[in-house]
Amino acid sequence: MKYVIIGNSAAGIGAVQGIRQVDPHGDITIVTHEPHHTYSRPLISYLLQGKTTRDSMKYRPDDFYAAHNCALLHGEVTQVSAGQVTLADGSTLAYDKLLVGTGASPVVPPIEGLDSVPNRFTFTTLDDALALEAALDPSKRVLIIGAGLVGLKCAEGILKRVEQVTVADLAPQILPAILDAESAAQVQAHLESHGVAFALGQPAQPSNEYDIVVLAVGQRPNTALLQGIAQIEQGIVVNDKSETTAANIYAAGDCTQTIDIASGQSKVMALLPNAFLQGECAGINMAGGNASFGKAIPMNAVGFFGLHIVTAGNYTGEVYTAPGKKLFHSGNRLNGFMLIGDVDKAGIYTSLIREQTPLDSIDFALICETPGLMAFTREHRQKTLGGEPT
């Protein structure tokens, strides 16, 4: 069996691990246009902040490819057709099963005044981070356009290394994808107390006041390779087996869209854990196993200057509110939550969403106050603490 995997990040690595659970011998080739060992993209801000190193940010150990008996090919796939992919140098690679894990690319919209700033960057890849780092200097004033996770992590990463960081966004609040206005204001105040400036609720105004601009307005799934071959909406449409609508072609990670069980809607959930899980599921199925990735939900864990933010699911239904905590529930199910500051044991809430646990089967009033196994039945605890969880 010949497997080709396009992409060397979480989805692709997950696929390799998935394939090897089923097929120890098949021929695996990972193709990537990035000239690096697999690394964790979310760590690029930590790298600039000095909280990790090029070596520590490797997503898997140095011997990963050898240990999993797979080849890493640095090149760019330009065309996918039935049974083979074509690379930029004209060479071809045959496949029996293909995984597309091409990720997403930063959106670069036309913004008035952008040309007046000498140094312009995006912030997705290691090479982006290294290019930005080369331009950093204690005298530099930086404008970051986009107050989402990427923009704010970038701000945290470079703040101490430049004169000034301003984050601009059309939206009136930061982190609109994961926080409500009230929680966002709390996090914004924390970031301001550390020296990040904001210009929200108005178009970004790049000008010669700035030396560097970082564009972090959003990402677009890289779907071009499957255009005309498989169904594509916002992302490549995959089912819970990570299959695309094209025979023998699977897709996983930021380039895909899939069902969010918290809302029931098909959406792009560009998150590293989902990418790995979906890639692993794809790999198992590509190798003839039977796996399903049917419990995807949006979820995020992020921190800024020591303040942790953990969120999951969607924010509909009735709200339970306590300082630093909002839980959203309806129809006997937990739909979503936001925690700011104390995030201890948050996974117990996440698990209620993923498992669609009927809230009347647990002590919901207690679990609202304190996430814990105490809210479950003794029988449940006997299984989890005295038995063998899967």
Add this chain to the structure above:
Amino acid sequence: MKKIYVNEQWCLGCRLCEYYCAFAGTGERDMARALAGMKIHPRMRIEEKDGISFAVSCRHCKDALCVKSCITGALTVTDGMVAIDQDRCVGCCTCVLVCPFGAVASTAHGVMQKCELCVQSSAGTPACVRGCPNGAIVFEERGAAR
């Protein structure tokens, strides 16, 4: 493989396991002296309410979500045991976000920690098991059938 299991009905809620856990790996000889006046960060933690108490630590899941979700690759599973490389952990809390048992938590210095069955620090039996005065925490081979 041997793991830590909890017999809830025998837990006294004395929290000695938390202290033995926090003490394990400190390299000190005297627990009272090592932990006196300190806020401890044990890898095993007691939940307690209305006369019910039990200890919670990593279940070393076969299909560990924390390992699969870890954004750095710091969490790994080897021979059935889930371990964390604190040098690679950046303290993002993704493992806290996904652990269904609340068994991964922050250390005093920001990175994460979890029960590693005392493999680094003691001969054979985990400190919590040795320290439990009522046999409520055991270290044994159980239920491969499950």
